[in-house]
Amino acid sequence: MTYADLTFEQWNKRSDDAARRIAAEIAGRLDLTVVGLRSTVYAGRSHRVALFDRAGMRFALVPGGRPTLGYDAGRFQPAAGQADSFADSADEYGLPSLAEYVDAMTSPARAVELPARLVAVEAFDPGEVPLAPGDPLAGLAVMGLRTTTPDEWEWACGAGAATLFRWGDRSPDDGYPCDHRTGPHREANLWGLAIGQDPYRHEVTTERTIVCGGDGGSATCGGSGFFLGWLTLATAYRDEQFGQWLASDAGYADGALTRPVIELG
Template identity: 50%
Template structure:
């Protein structure tokens, strides 16, 4: 069996010794260095992490399997605080849809998908910085800095962005709540010193930690992990601002704003290292 078939259940069921052997085999197959394995907890859940280093980037193992993704509007019950925050936004911005409908339209639909195990960068990287050394060896003086440029540059490095499904699962780590830690958001804005969003998630990833840092995926029309800071910078209130960090959040206008605004190079991407 290929290690790309490793599921989360199988990974967690391994003994510590077997997990170390499996991680070492994955490191050899990806030409990476195993940095270690061990237990890890996040938001009341416990698991196991494995970290790898290659070409100056730290990766974490994200097991695969058939997983549940998207936002289930029928399951979500907003809190009194969320309702109050949303009511303020309705009054301020003339929103016409009920809260549940609004959230459903701003998130990807519920679905089950099969994903392979893979190595995912622990932190996102600014695209121009990540590809700077690669570009030095290529004559791209006439290239347009668009999504195709990003994909080609990562491919030359043996990498790629996550698919939107892969990004969602890497962020949720199996959680089915609105956010990776639950359905409620903490007091304050999702920026700065907020432990829930800055702590590594159950897979050991620092992800969805800053609404300004929406990340590229393999789909040129889909960026995940924020809205480029529009809601926070625009003062849209707690509910609309925190919603941009919901695991399944989608902003249909963000990609166009990034490409048209010449922001491709400074927009983050989270490299994926495929497990053969």
Template identity: 40%
Template structure:
């Protein structure tokens, strides 16, 4: 079996002894070495996590296959606290013209869908851009890497969870969505990634129309409200205005404020 064909379901069916050779094969393809192979509980089942060091940076193994992406708004209801916080934002003139939180999310989150993805290695940490966005693919290609596809990013972040955030449907509205700390947003996700952890971040994808993991601090600096400041960390969040800025003339001149999460394609 090609490693690129490794599905999440098959990966979860393996015991640790059967998972180890695949982890080392992935490391060999990347000219790296396995620095972690452990097992965690995720969605009621065991999930093996692999970290591979390659040229001084760590990558996580992200199995693919048929995956469910986007957010199911029809199956979700906001908590009273979330509804109240959003209503306060609307009263202050925010919410992009939507009276209800669900209406706002319908515009800001990617729709529920399925996709078939190849297994990849994805960087545990995002990397600040060293060149403008248009030049970044070539910079990464020189290292044998590429930018993530938006579907790959969502799958790697959510790891099969259908919740609003990678950790669940709620966020601590009494805590900031940015900066350092040890709160829920800084916990490694099920695949071992440090991802969607700071609303001041903006991770660029291979699609110039889609960014992830933050809005550059727009909601925080603008005083939009606590929930709207946390929403850029939602797994399916896609802010078209932030993407337009990042790839526009103003964003080109401040590219070091943006990042991307390099991917190594397995074969």
């Protein structure tokens, strides 16, 4: 088995000594430094996190497998506050039913095959890549990196959680994400990644029209309603219009982040 074949279950079943050997071998092959291994619990699920360093950039091991990504809004049962918030937004903006709207704003449920990989713990401004100022993302390839695909991003964010958000189905009904400086959205996720924490910090993917992890703050800035503001942090959130506009000549590059990946194959 190559390390690209390493699944969530296989990795967590390894003994601590075996896990340390795997981490050391990955680091040796890819010229990385092992920062450490630690056990973590997020939203009731446990995992062994492996962290690596490359020239000051921190990466975490994200195991592979055949996960189900996307979201089926038919299984969403909103809390009273979520339903009330959406009803107010629907009245103001002429939106369809809550289930129809959530379905339209999330990627469809689907099973995919994903190999294990290393994913950057923090996303960063691609303009900070010094190697290709005219095409910052091309600079990642020169560094032996690339940005995430949409499927990789969802898996990296949700870590297989079947709920709307990576922490569950509930969201606060007394403010937008930026109003809550603490909470599950501010914590590192199951893989140890700081991801999907702030709708203003949306991330580009390999698909030019698909951004993840936020909507550029549009729902929050526009006062669209608390539930709509939190929905932008849903693992499978997709704002097609925003993505298409962002990729057009009228769009902007400032503020969009990228999350590098190192392949293990």
